[in-house]
Amino acid sequence: MTDILVVEKVSRRFSPRITLGDRIAGLLGATVDRRPVQAVTDVSISVRRGETLGLVGESGCGKSTLGRMLAGILAPSEGRVTLAGEPPMRHGHKVTTRIQTVFQDPFGSLNPRLRIGATIAEGPVTHGLIPRAEAGRFAGEWLARVGLDPAFAQRFPHQFSGGQRQRVAIARALAMRPEVLVCDEPVASLDVSIQAQILNLFLDLRRELGLTSLFISHDLAVVRHVSDRVAVMYLGRIVEMGAAATIYAMPRHPYTRALLDSVPKLALGGNVGVTFKPIQGELPSPLSPPAGCAFHPRCPKASDLCRQERPALLPQADGTLVACHHA
Amino acid sequence: MAGFWREYRENWVAVIALAVVSLVVAAALAAPLITPQDPYDLANLNLMDARRPPGFVGSGGYAHWLGTDAQGRDLYSAILYGLRISLQMGIAAGAVALAIGAALGILAANAGGKIEPAIMRVVDLQLSFPAILLALVLVAVLGQGRVPLIIALVTAQYAYFARTAYGAATAERQKDYVEAARATPLPGRRVVLRHLLPNCLPPLIVVGTVQVANAIALEATLSFLGLGLPPTEPSLGMLIANGFQYMMSGRTWISVYPGIALIILIVAINVVGDQLRDQFNPRLRR
Numbered sequence: 103m104t105d106i107l108v109v110e111k112v113s114r115r116f117s118p119r120i121t122l123g124d125r126i127a128g129l130l131g132a133t134v135d136r137r138p139v140q141a142v143t144d145v146s147i148s149v150r151r152g153e154t155l156g157l158v159g160e161s162g163c164g165k166s167t168l169g170r171m172l173a174g175i176l177a178p179s180e181g182r183v184t185l186a187g188e189p190p191m192r193h194g195h196k197v198t199t200r201i202q203t204v205f206q207d208p209f210g211s212l213n214p215r216l217r218i219g220a221t222i223a224e225g226p227v228t229h230g231l232i233p234r235a236e237a238g239r240f241a242g243e244w245l246a247r248v249g250l251d252p253a254f255a256q257r258f259p260h261q262f263s264g265g266q267r268q269r270v271a272i273a274r275a276l277a278m279r280p281e282v283l284v285c286d287e288p289v290a291s292l293d294v295s296i297q298a299q300i301l302n303l304f305l306d307l308r309r310e311l312g313l314t315s316l317f318i319s320h321d322l323a324v325v326r327h328v329s330d331r332v333a334v335m336y337l338g339r340i341v342e343m344g345a346a347a348t349i350y351a352m353p354r355h356p357y358t359r360a361l362l363d364s365v366p367k368l369a370l371g372g373n374v375g376v377t378f379k380p381i382q383g384e385l386p387s388p389l390s391p392p393a394g395c396a397f398h399p400r401c402p403k404a405s406d407l408c409r410q411e412r413p414a415l416l417p418q419a420d421g422t423l424v425a426c427h428h429a
Numbered sequence: 430m431a432g433f434w435r436e437y438r439e440n441w442v443a444v445i446a447l448a449v450v451s452l453v454v455a456a457a458l459a460a461p462l463i464t465p466q467d468p469y470d471l472a473n474l475n476l477m478d479a480r481r482p483p484g485f486v487g488s489g490g491y492a493h494w495l496g497t498d499a500q501g502r503d504l505y506s507a508i509l510y511g512l513r514i515s516l517q518m519g520i521a522a523g524a525v526a527l528a529i530g531a532a533l534g535i536l537a538a539n540a541g542g543k544i545e546p547a548i549m550r551v552v553d554l555q556l557s558f559p560a561i562l563l564a565l566v567l568v569a570v571l572g573q574g575r576v577p578l579i580i581a582l583v584t585a586q587y588a589y590f591a592r593t594a595y596g597a598a599t600a601e602r603q604k605d606y607v608e609a610a611r612a613t614p615l616p617g618r619r620v621v622l623r624h625l626l627p628n629c630l631p632p633l634i635v636v637g638t639v640q641v642a643n644a645i646a647l648e649a650t651l652s653f654l655g656l657g658l659p660p661t662e663p664s665l666g667m668l669i670a671n672g673f674q675y676m677m678s679g680r681t682w683i684s685v686y687p688g689i690a691l692i693i694l695i696v697a698i699n700v701v702g703d704q705l706r707d708q709f710n711p712r713l714r715r
Contacts, residue, residue: 122546175612196614203612211605215627224623225613271609278613 106314107149107172107201107282112181113338114142114167137389141167143338144181149282149314156329156346157318158361160385164338166206166286169318173203173284185282199229202275206287208267212259218245218270219255225278244273248303265296269303276307283308283315289324301327322365326350334358337396338388340415344422354424356401357381395427403428436708446700453694457512464506465491469662474501480680496682498671504682507668508690514664515694518575519645522582526644527637529583530590535629537591538598539621549595552588560585564647568656578657582644593636597629631709638702642695649691665691 115138128134142164149155159165170176171183174190174197183190190198205211212221219241226232232240242252248269259267268288275283285304289297305328308315319325325332326346333343334357342355353359363379383400386392395413398404407427415425438444456463466473466489478487478501486492487501495504537548555563564585571577601607602625610620651657652666660667665687672683 173612174614175608195617196612199613203609205605205609207605211609213606213610213624213628216623224610225615228613228615228619274609 104151105148106151106186107316108182108184109145109147109168109172110182110184112142112145112168112171112178112183113140114164114171114176115140115179135389139388140338140391141388142171142178145335145338145340146181147333147340147343149316151281151314152312153330154308154315154317154328156325156332157316157335158320158322158325158332159335160361161320162385162388163335164388165318165320165335168335169203169284169286169316172316173201173286174198175203199225199278200280201282201284202278202280203284203286204268204271204275204288207291208264208271209259209291211271212267212274214259217256217258218262221259221270222255222274222277225274229278231279240277244277245270247276247307248273263296264292265300268292268296268300272300272303272307276311276313281314283313284318285315286318287320288317290319290321297324304328322350322361334361337386337391339396339425340423341397341425342423343415344418344420348420348422354418354422354429355397355426356403356428357397360400395425433708437704440704440707443700443704446697446704449693449697450701453512453690453697454516456509457516460506460509460513464503464509465489466503466506468502468507468510471661476501480675480683482680483682495686496680498668498683499675500671502663504668504686507663508665508687511663511665511668511687512690512694514658514662515645515648515666515691518578518582518648518664519641522579522586522644522648523637523641525579526583526586526640527590527633530587530592531594531626531629531633533587534591534594534596535598535621535625538595538602539617539625548591552591552595555588556592560643561647561650564651565654565656568651573657573659575658578648578651581651582647585647586640586644589636589640590633593632594629597632598625601625601628635702635706635709638705639699642698642702645691645698646695 117138118136120134120136124134145168147155157165157168167176171178174183174185177191177194185198185201188198190196190201212218216224219238222241222244223232223237226240227234227237238255241255245252245254250266250269259270262270288304289300292300301324307313317325317328329346331344332346332349333340334349334355335341336357342349342353342358349358350362353362360379360381364381381400386396386399392399394410395401395404395408398408401408405427411427413425413427415423417423418429461467468474475488478485478493478497479499481487481493481497483494483496484492485496487497493503493505495508497503498507533548533552537545564581567581567584568577571580607620607624610624648657648664649666649669652664653670655670657666658664663671668687669684669691672680672687675683
């Protein structure tokens with residue numbers, strides 16, 4: 103299998119906006135925080151044609167930032183993203199239609215003043231994929247494909263439920279005929295019963311269209327359900343990456359293990375209903391990441407080496423990449 | 430839209446205000462049909478009829494129900510014709526200011542970089558001193574007439590629209606649907622015109638309504654000070670100014686009736702604008 107999406111040593115910093123007021127306050131002696139937030143640090147991954155790469159991590163670990171850089175929405179501060187050999191962005195603007203995104207919040211991602219038929223057909227018409235006269239029929243077809251009534255094309259987003267809107271958002275992304283689909287927490291804001299429907303729709307369409315995809319989620323169960331490979335992120339870095347089955351069966355990095363242990367499990371048949379171990383402590387501030395291994399303040403195995411030296415992401419015998427001194 | 434009207438209907442004061450605004454606009458539009466005299470045609474005016482009290486039957490053979498002014502104009506006719514001018518000026522100035530202000534505000538929010546502070550500092554500067562002062566200076570420089578007056582009113586008012594549009598656009602452009610449009614990718618102009626602009630319109634409509642009333646008041650003020658339109662085509666402000674010197678001699682109707690007409694119009698537009706603001710403001714939603 104060939105790599106279609108390649109990310110090389112990508113980093114992204116967000117500098118705070120220093121306003122005139124901040125500058126004056128600084129001159130008068132106030133402390134103005136000018137430290138940049140290091141959202142993503144030195145990440146290299148590749149996505150093979152036809153596979154689904156799951157990206158998991160806690161809120162604030164940089165997985166959405168990484169996803170946005172891959173999707174060509176955000177320019178990396180350092181490093182390179184290439185989609186089939188070409189960068190998805192030029193001069194700060196996205197130039198390719200070969201990668202599309204499904205956003206997390208279906209209540210925010212659809213223009214409230216545009217009929218959903220227009221929302222779906224707008225991109226393909228603008229890019230000349232279909233003639234303008236075909237727009238109505240085209241939107242109807244896509245609505246049918248994502249399990250909605252084609253007659254809904256004339257309605258506005260506020261007339262739909264969250265799950266229906268997410269179906270519209272998926273139709274909008276896929277109507278552009280992308281090769282790669284980035285799903286940024288596509289089910290996180292939906293009810294559990296609706297989540298399964300949307301995931302199944304995603305799986306069906308992925309098979310039907312031969313899509314490559316990057317699936318971002320904080321929900322380990324969801325990622326396991328859809329991914330071929332999984333990358334685990336912690337504080338802007340990948341700490342473990344490998345085949346989904348291997349990672350879930352045998353997590354090597356203490357953080358991955360802790361994440362899996364922290365998921366509440368229903369113990370069927372037993373008297374004990376729920377067992378889970380929350381991870382100790384909180385995610386450190388990306389403004390001042392800990393020295394050495396970023397996970398050491400919360401890690402049960404932390405040694406002096408972990409506090410001093412950051413472990414490299416190294417391949418293990420079975421091909422899984424792990425960034426831990428004790429792996 | 431139906432829901433919007435249902436909610437509007439709950440406030441009976443606003444319903445009355447809307448009825449008043451419609452009635453005034455209709456009366457102003459139909460002025461030539463429902464007035465006994467064309468007050469702008471000097472041949473119609475008879476100095477024998479000047480400064481007559483309400484109810485006086487003049488040389489034309491009809492009753493002047495609101496009296497006449499110092500030139501012998503029928504005040505009822507003059508008020509309706511004056512309203513035409515006031516409304517024309519207010520709506521034209523409001524519409525042009527809306528277009529310019531919205532364009533600048535959305536441009537500033539969308540461009541960022543050096544353009545954003547450049548535009549917004551000028552707007553802030555202008556908002557920090559009174560609109561009437563600026564309008565006075567401009568009319569004094571540009572001279573009398575409709576176009577100079579509209580330019581003065583627009584210059585005095587566009588900043589309010591720019592501020593509002595900037596605020597709305599900075600809030601909207603953070604939302605995912607704008608990012609989704611950029612991520613398709615759609616051309617920048619299309620993102621602004623089809624996605625950003627329509628979602629910034631509600632607050633602009635509210636400000637626009639109130640600013641039309643303000644433009645009318647501003648125009649009346651300028652006319653009252655003698656800086657508005659030529660005296661041969663008196664707007665409401667000039668009618669009030671013309672009658673002002675007769676207030677002390679008991680001929681109060683010359684100023685009072687145009688004044689009442691002006692107050693009713695401005696208050697009614699403001700009430701409608703307030704109701705629109707309440708309905709567009711999600712925080713006040715029940």
